[in-house]
Amino acid sequence: MTKKELFQYDFEQHVREGLSAYPKFLSSKYIYDDKGDKLFQQIMALPEYYLTNSEYNIIDKFKTELRKEFETSTTGFDLIELGAGDGKKTKLLLRELCENQINFTYKPIDISQNSIDELSANLLDLFPDLDVQGEQGMYFKVLGELAHYNKRPKVIIVLGSNIGNLQHPEAIDFLTKLKDVMAPNDYLFMGFDQKKDPLTIQNAYADSQGVTQEFNRNLLHRINKEMDADFSVDKFEHWEAYDPETGTAKSYLLATEICEVHIGKLDLSVGFKKWETIHTEISQKYDDDIVEWLAHKSGLQVKKHYEDDAKYFKDYLMQVKA
Ligand SMILES: C[S@@+](CC[C@H](N)C(=O)[O-])C[C@H]1O[C@@H](n2cnc3c(N)ncnc32)[C@H](O)[C@@H]1O
Structure with missing residues (x-):
């Protein structure tokens, strides 16, 4: 397998595992394609970050x-x-x-x-x-x-x-x-x-312009594009929760409606309840x-x-x- 094929294989295995699990998860490391890189550069320029x-x-x-x-x-x-x-x-x-x-x-x-x-x-x-x-x-x-x-x-x-x-x-x-x-x-x-004022941390990952939301959603865009899936991406909202006790900020994508997503390349259908989460990232302090x-x-x-x-x-x- 070429390096690219190996990467794609790992990504597909991960999506199958993460979206078949309960609670669901996906790793933020797969956010970074051309679009994800640009969104991260925008995040770096945000006043909150x-x-x-x-x-x-x-x-x-x-x-x-x-x-x-x-x-x-x-x-x-x-x-x-x-x-x-x-x-x-x-x-x-x-x-x-x-x-x-x-x-x-x-x-x-x-x-x-x-x-x-x-x-x-x-x-x-x-x-x-x-x-x-x-x-x-x-x-x-x-x-x-x-x-x-x-x-x-x-x-x-x-x-x-x-x-x-x-x-x-x-x-x-x-x-x-x-x-x-x-x-x-x-x-x-x-x-x-x-570790610092929890609000400063919370705001860094939940900016007012919604760039972090687009960054997080890029995972779903990528699965749509690379695995022939049909996520209605706009129906998934970004949520951030910082726990000052553990020092862990957790990012999620939340399904705002009941939906069923089909991932053609994996021959996998995934159901979402309303407000069901996909955990995407931790940012430990x-x-x-x-x-x-x-x-x-x-x-x-x-x-x-x-x-x-x-x-x-x-x-x-x-x-x-x-
Ligand atoms: C939060 S950004 C930080 C980039 C840079 N280190 C900085 O401080 O500006 C994370 C970077 O690590 C890369 N990355 C994330 N997970 C990775 C992994 N498991 N292996 C290699 N690179 C990874 C991403 O593509 C991205 O460029």
Whole structure:
């Protein structure tokens, strides 16, 4: 099977499983096609979506310190980014590294082929001498490959609090697999959105312009397009619920009417009761204790952390526990 066929197979299996389950679920990782990527860029520009500006502020403030931290080896290093998206914040770091003639290769990895293609083309324009080796792939599938990047130190970055889409046991599994491919001098630089005023969090995922709703609905558009399904997408509304006790924001699509959907490619019919949910995403929020606990459970240790001016978001620099 080609990579594309394998991806389609995984997506179809997931849709069959998620829509046959009770309660129903679908993973937000399948939102990101050309349209989903554009909608996420619109989300990043929303006044309510503080995450992007907060992490932009961190990287801008600490880029020189980070460069000095990463440039320790004369052989240079590999900068590997998981879930790179449009690289808006990474470009600050790339500029700092390029302007200081640091020897490094940038390897962005993303589930969305469109993201990788657009980012690679854009970086070629911005930094013609930068060695970019983009790759389409899912976190858990590419982790094994990262072990081959062992000729020189590596810095693995995961921005945007992407880890927040994983429940704690999955996050520990993810961090443990990252630790397994890291050598003692390698770094992991990862963004974790922090617990804060619940309303600020709630609003970030339930914007007044309805962009988040369109983003969430793109899952259904995609199933219609790629699996010959007949979802009446407008009949599904976005709902967000943040629980300050667990720090988990959960996104849903709610059926506002009784309906029956047929997914031709899967030969599957799915019934929805009025107000039935499809759970689509979690966006976990953290504090230092939780991040320390996750790191400890995964065989990693936090070396430093960096915070934005509003104290909304933190990036943690980690290494394998000595
Ligand atoms: C919330 S966006 C953040 C993008 C970027 N890291 C940022 O901070 O702006 C999540 C990104 O991760 C990608 N992604 C989501 N799940 C993924 C997975 N399981 N494997 C690889 N990429 C994934 C999406 O395509 C998207 O580009």
